[in-house]
Amino acid sequence: MRLRRKGDLLCTFLLLTTFGILLYIQMRSDTPWLDKPEQRRQAGTERYALLGSTKTATRLALTSSSPGSERVCQPGQQLDTAREQRLTSAPSNLLPWNYRQYLWQKDCREFRQIINQENKCRKVRGEQLLLISIKSRVEEFERREVARKTWAREGEVRHLQVRRLFLLGIPANQSSLASWSRLLEQESQTYQDILLWDFQDTFFNLTLKEIHFLKWLDQFCSSAEFVFKGDDDVFVNVENIADFLADADPKDDLFVGHIIYQALPIRSNKSKYFIPEMMYGPGVYPVYAGGGGFLMSVHTARRLYQASKEVDLFPIDDVFLGMCLLRIGLEPLTHEGFRTFGIVRPSAAPHMQTFDPCFYKELMVVHSLKVPEIWLMWSLLHDPKLDCARKGSMKRPFRWRVKRKSPSPSVWTLKH
Ligand SMILES: *[C@@H]1O[C@H](CO)[C@@H](O)[C@H](O)[C@H]1NC(C)=O
Ligand SMILES: *[C@@H]1O[C@H](CO)[C@@H](O)[C@H](O)[C@H]1NC(C)=O
Ligand SMILES: *[C@@H]1O[C@H](CO)[C@@H](O)[C@H](O)[C@H]1NC(C)=O
Numbered sequence: 350m351r352l353r354r355k356g357d358l359l360c361t362f363l364l365l366t367t368f369g370i371l372l373y374i375q376m377r378s379d380t381p382w383l384d385k386p387e388q389r390r391q392a393g394t395e396r397y398a399l400l401g402s403t404k405t406a407t408r409l410a411l412t413s414s415s416p417g418s419e420r421v422c423q424p425g426q427q428l429d430t431a432r433e434q435r436l437t438s439a440p441s442n443l444l445p446w447n448y449r450q451y452l453w454q455k456d457c458r459e460f461r462q463i464i465n466q467e468n469k470c471r472k473v474r475g476e477q478l479l480l481i482s483i484k485s486r487v488e489e490f491e492r493r494e495v496a497r498k499t500w501a502r503e504g505e506v507r508h509l510q511v512r513r514l515f516l517l518g519i520p521a522n523q524s525s526l527a528s529w530s531r532l533l534e535q536e537s538q539t540y541q542d543i544l545l546w547d548f549q550d551t552f553f554n555l556t557l558k559e560i561h562f563l564k565w566l567d568q569f570c571s572s573a574e575f576v577f578k579g580d581d582d583v584f585v586n587v588e589n590i591a592d593f594l595a596d597a598d599p600k601d602d603l604f605v606g607h608i609i610y611q612a613l614p615i616r617s618n619k620s621k622y623f624i625p626e627m628m629y630g631p632g633v634y635p636v637y638a639g640g641g642g643f644l645m646s647v648h649t650a651r652r653l654y655q656a657s658k659e660v661d662l663f664p665i666d667d668v669f670l671g672m673c674l675l676r677i678g679l680e681p682l683t684h685e686g687f688r689t690f691g692i693v694r695p696s697a698a699p700h701m702q703t704f705d706p707c708f709y710k711e712l713m714v715v716h717s718l719k720v721p722e723i724w725l726m727w728s729l730l731h732d733p734k735l736d737c738a739r740k741g742s743m744k745r746p747f748r749w750r751v752k753r754k755s756p757s758p759s760v761w762t763l764k765h
Pocket of ligand 3 (some may be wrong): 548674
């Protein structure tokens, strides 16, 4: 009798324990950001990305898939039904449709490469390589052309071998350029400077371009020393960059540009940079470099690539890279020579009435330029008659003058 009661007690105790354990497991799996053990560490950050509810500004959102489980995505593919469900239960008026779509698709981060340049970074001798990589769109042929003919020429600059690449995706509006793929193939064969990936080349996909480029760099260009990355509407003074790099050790970390501190997300849905609170909660962005142009060592770029696998995609590519920088604990350097906001244009006056090349001689990167401005800047800075040491040269700035008698009224000359 006593033995049976003892057995009953034991049974009840066992049952209770099992029930407790089951309840505990059930509770854990009901909490969406805890469904995988390796994610528990980043629980707060995942919540941060989805709900914008944590207070720390610099905590980052991490991907829900663990690094290494990458898959190649098909364009237009939608994934992650759990995330989708959580989003559809959020008030829909909070998000313009494209954010909703973006969040649905952002786990899809691995796309096929269509055009590659495997030998771009092959070294002939033991020289140091500077790779110039320019974000462009298929439509912007003229910008690529002017960069090729001017500042982004391949060859020797001081102690560096300069190589050039354009980073492209699939044009979003193909009706405006029906035969784009054949044209691009031709262009790539002629210049050997095109990388093309199988995702749509839109503003919100620039982060995809960033991570695909970092991956490419890791795979095909790890022998290079430095990499400049910028937009196709910049003018870069490569000589100044080479001078700047003369003392740099490529084995060290280096990340320099126009660094933006304490930037707040833009909450007006009229802006191109609009980020709703549920995507990035209250607080400032991590320190990041203006995407118009920045310079890094390949050593740093490869570390950033490793970090990028662990950071959730963020639609603003500059900020995304700032998150990666924070993740590797690297403080970027700001440099006066990087003018990525294009505030300093060839002229503050309309229609470029005046232009003083000597002012630009010291700069490294000037952003937001039109094709003729890039060409003009380059040719003025390489004019053998240019003498900036001369006193008073700042007082006689360059002026436009129309040659009235020339057959075409659009011929402009330099007045000396
Ligand atoms: C922007 O927000 C306003 C209200 O805050 C809303 O009425 C409008 O529909 C939103 N526009 C878009 C494109 O989501
Ligand atoms: C695509 O390009 C065509 C031709 O330039 C233009 O008419 C059309 O409006 C564009 N579509 C979109 C969605 O921008
Ligand atoms: C990014 O590219 C993918 C693949 O082409 C496309 O499905 C998606 O709509 C694009 N995203 C944005 C936000 O443009």
